[in-house]
Amino acid sequence: MVLASLCSGAAGLVRADFLVSEVQPASGGSSTRIFGINNNRVATGESTTAYSNVAQAIQSSGLAAAGLGFNTGGWSSRGLGINDSNVIVGQTQSYSPGGLVNRAFVYSDPNQGPKTLPGLAGGGSAIAQGVGNGGVIAGTAVGADGQNHAVTWDLQGTIKNLGGFSPGGASQGFGVNGSGQVTGSAALPQGGSQAFLYSPGQTPAAASEFKNLGALTKDGASQGNAVNDNGHVAGWSASDSGTSHAFAYLGQQMVDLQTSLFKGWSSQALSINNSDWVVGQLSLSGGGSSAFLWTAASGMVNLNSLVSNLSGWSLESATGINDHGQIVGYGLLNGKTRGFILDPVAVSAVAPTPEPSSLLLCALATVTLGVGRLMRRKRES
Secondary structure (H helix, E strand, O other): OOOHHHOOOEEEOOOOOEEOOOEEOOOHHHOOOEEEEEOOEEEEEEEEOOOOOOEEEEEEEEEOOEEEEOOOOOOOOEEEEEEOOOOOEEEEEEEOOOOOEEEEEOOOOOOOOOEOOOOOOOOOEEOOOOOOOOEEEEEEEOOOOOOOOEEEOOOOOEEEOOOOOOOOOOEEEEEEEOOEEEEEEEEEOOOOEEEEEOOOOOOOOOOEEEEEEEEOOOOOOEEEHHHHHHHOEEEEOOOOOOOOOEEEEEOOEEEEEEEOHOOOOOOEEEEEEOOEEEEEEEEOOOOOEEEEEOOOOOEEEEHHHHOOOOOOOEEEEEEOOOOOEEEEEEEOOOOOOOOEEEEEEEEOOEEEOHHHHHHHHHHHHHHHHHHHHHHHHHHHO
């Protein structure tokens, strides 16, 4: 029995396979894109409508998108983040005599519809990129100095400037987790910008931390796009190859997620779940892009190779992943831009190849049993 257990190995899963579902446009529109998903499989993004080719913010828990209730008169909007309470945040845009104006919004009550979030300065643009399960909203707002600044809002709309690597330095906020940690990019005093992780103080009197996560190359540019509840960050960084590479910052250092299999491609990580599964986009300088999934077990894999019912689809970008492994993004379905939801499907367990140490133990056990049997036969004769 000991020999059998040593030599057989335990059964385990070797890959994840997915089924793709199309998110159809709202109100007869022509296209959809999905940017975020929560653990209830409710997603958010944008869709054109039957009345206009201007994109409108949507939510979807099935195959068809539903608008959030924006006035479509000249405004566009997109949902960029959603939490497990179905709170959606994002961006609205309109043209004014002074040019394009961006406004951040939050949608938490269908009876009230979306509400505009304040900026840092009167008339200043703002965009909300993500919302955590603790109710903290992260994004960027233009200050009175004319620069972008990473900010947070609470659900009542109170705004806070997170600062930067130097006093008054520019910054942008992109991702937020359940404890209010924020990631993004901030200007360096010597020029350029790099990814940061902002951690609020544990008490009102405690100081917050604005940590530089560095880059894959010395003094290279980088940006954090998402942060999970472990404080692990995913984003992109300049690399030695001259292209941007997706990275994960897993608590100690920045890890390059792109392998030699994708030599010549650029990549960026757009979302990370609490199991450190990372999704994002691969792209070629000459055009063309593909969605990817990265796990510690399998490395970076083109998501198009993992979908069982891919017919007609080209998955171009994976923008969100939840803790159930459900992935959202957008691509082309028979040549038309469509948002998608990927649902994992169960795969059969197979016996993995034994580790070298297990093979050695197996061999030693076999030799020991053989010698023992030979000695018993000699004694019996």
